[in-house]
Amino acid sequence: MGRIESNLANTPHFNPLNPREFRKQAHEMVDFIADYYQNIESYPVLSQVQPGYLRASLPQKAPSLPESLETILEDVKNQIIPGMTHWLSPNFFAFFPSTVSTAGFLGEMLCTCFNSVGFNWIASPAATELEMVVIDWLADMLKLPKSFMFQGTGGGVIQNTTSEAILVTLIAARDKALDVYGSGNLNKLVVYASDQTHSTFAKACKMVGISPRNIRLIPTTIDAGFSLSPVQLKAAVEADMADGLVPLYLCVTLGTTSTTAVDPIELLAGVAKEHGMWVHVDAAYAGSACICPEFRHHLNGVERVDSLSLSPHKWLLSGLDCCCLWVKNPAALVKALSTNPEYLRNKQSESDSVVDFKDWQVGTGRRFKSLRLWLIFRTYGVVNLQGHIRSDVGMAKIFEEFVRSDPRFEIVVPREFGLVCFRLNPDETFGSDYTELLNRKLLDWVNSTGRVYMTHTKVGGIYVLRFAVGATLTADNHVVAAWKLIKEGADALLKTV
Secondary structure, X not given: OHHHHHHHHHOOOOOOOOXXXXXXXXXXXXXXXXXXXXXXXXXXXOOOOOOOHHHHHOOXXXXXXXXXXHHHHHHHHHHHHHHOOOOOOOOEOOOXXXXXXXXXXXXXXXXXXXXXXXXXXXXXXXXXHHHHHHHHHHHHHXXXXXXXXXXXXXXXXXXXXXHHHXXXXXXXXXXXXXXXXXXXXXXXXXXXXXXXXXXXXHHHHHHXXXXXXXXXXXXXXXXXXXXXXXXXXXXXXXXXXXXXXXXXXXXXXXXXXXXXXXXXHHHXXXXXXXXXXXXXXEOOOHHHHHHOHHHHHHHOOHHHOOEEEEOHXXXXXXXXXXXXXXXXXXXXXXXXXXXXXXXXXXXXXXXXXXOOHHHHOOXXXXXXXXXXXXXXXXXXXXXXXXHHHHHHHHHHHHHHHHHHHOOOEEEEEXXXXXXXXXXXXXXXXXXXXXXXXXXXXXXXXXXXXXXXXXXXXXXXXXXXXXXXXXXXXXXXXXXXXXXXXXHHHHHHHHHOO
């Protein structure tokens, strides 16, 4: 016994959360992060490393003894940053933006500070109640009807991503339908969306047991701006009903991933509601723009849908991950997802006087994410958030004008928000295959420079270059420089034709 006590006495005290040391190291980390943002343009936007680079550079086992923060940060500089594609670079024009801000960052620090696991109200009352407040604030900014707000008859919850928002609403819709038609009729349930709907929709449908043969991705056309046709939806639904199938769920998209096409909510909801379908609006990217009055018309008809989701991490500066989901009938969600083990029972939950957000999501634990939105809304105010969105749209307009001014290029689909879909098409006689090859080569050349990062899509059989404006640090000069680079690449490419 004495030997054990002697060994313990010689063991240095381990204190992983010493406030004094935290203060010192946190200051060092903030300086490191601020320097990274200040110098971010010095890095290639798209990482230039090869697969497996990091495993070859790091030890095979974790260290037995502690290392200093200075040593670790040096490795971040030399090992991690070269392998980063810099989403916050002002020259990042790929995919959709993932925005962050000082207020969002500080909110994330507070979230980590409290480390609340707010699965029910009693686990942290402030976490639950602040989420209810900010979800209603954002609903008010979007001019959503009271039927989606805690102030009214509905409510909302912060999910991680749109994938989870679609998944939980599909589960609620499925269970509601099976209560009517019987659990043995799962194979008769049919879901609908356009062929431009995000691929996560089909994945979520499979996860809830919808047969892949019952997932209807209705074709869209370039003439219709790649939006879903109510006429085609109605025809598909009626054909399925004639075959004895049950229409379950319609996913309407406000701002598709490929081209930001907008499905007509009001007309599509009218078709769906004739047949008792759950209607969900996926507004992950473009929904945030609807806090601006000039874009709010895209939500016309939202009062007829059952749920709506948008992701503030894409355009409202919150940082990953943050997806706001509103539902008109929270009871349907709770009925499908609730759990009530003995170890979580408490007076408040049993009395139904509080909201337990564990019953609004797939998992149990959840972070205090509403702090990010609370700080953003209070620090910047609605006016500055509207200005931020308008600025990004304005820069996209500038780029669109550049494209239209060069006869070698063309706009493939009209721009509505911050995304410009275009291509190099210098000669109508080239044919689609050769034109696609030219654009592939142009994209590869632009991205290989490290000065700009763009991505592509294919819609209606057309290979399209996507220029998405929205990174927090992007300014007019970055858009101008990007266009000059694209023209330089086109010049070099066409000399070889």
